[in-house]
Amino acid sequence: MTFIWAFIVAGLFCLVAQLILDNTKLTPGHVTSMFTVLGAILGFLGIYDKLIKLAGGGASTIISNFGYLLYKGGIEGYQSKGILGIFTGILTNGGAAIVGAVIFAVVLTIFFEPKD
């Protein structure tokens, strides 16, 4: 069942993003930023937890998951260390994506040339 929900949830997120791209003047940069913020808001409302339980990888692969992870990291940081924990905690969960993207991009940049 998780597989079906993963398909539906990930598909619907992308469908909504495509509709925004086609019907407004917003660029892909706007849309991805909006969905990241949306993820943090859904995390705040407690909806994203349920979405991950329901759709697993379908919810965790969408960029909104990044916003959700930042929010979750902030909350967990506050619970363990107070105000300082918000600053140290925000990137703990979401950091993997940033570090991963940086490392892989740099390594690949050494070996590959841009194709024009």
Place this chain on the structure above:
Amino acid sequence: MNKDEYQKLVKKHEPQENKTQNALFAFLTGGMIGFLVEGIIQLLMGILNISRVDASTWTCLIVIFVSSLFTALGFFDNWMCKAKAGLLLPTTGFAHSVSSSALDYKKEGLVTGLGSNFFKLAGSVILYGIVSAFILVIVKVMING
């Protein structure tokens, strides 16, 4: 019907058809990625015997690596054009934006080119993600006392 009227009619109908097609394509590609990611997560959980959270992070890294590699090999841009939001919204879009700007600005030097343009596109995701998460954490903390 003269040419002008015909042109108007064409303009009226052309984008709408594309929009439906784009939306369908985005839904199918996005769905396929969600499906595949869930498959990899369950596979890793089975093989490595790790928690779902750890498996999700590993899968996220695998997805980032694969899409960075495909970007470097040069055929991810074409896929991006066809699937649009279907590849933009999953982690693939984030990885693509980082690795493509890294490759494109490589020629212009290590610091002024690569360094300062690295997060050109992904930067806004990180910026607004952190800002909104920070504000929401503060709000949540204030509500709970």
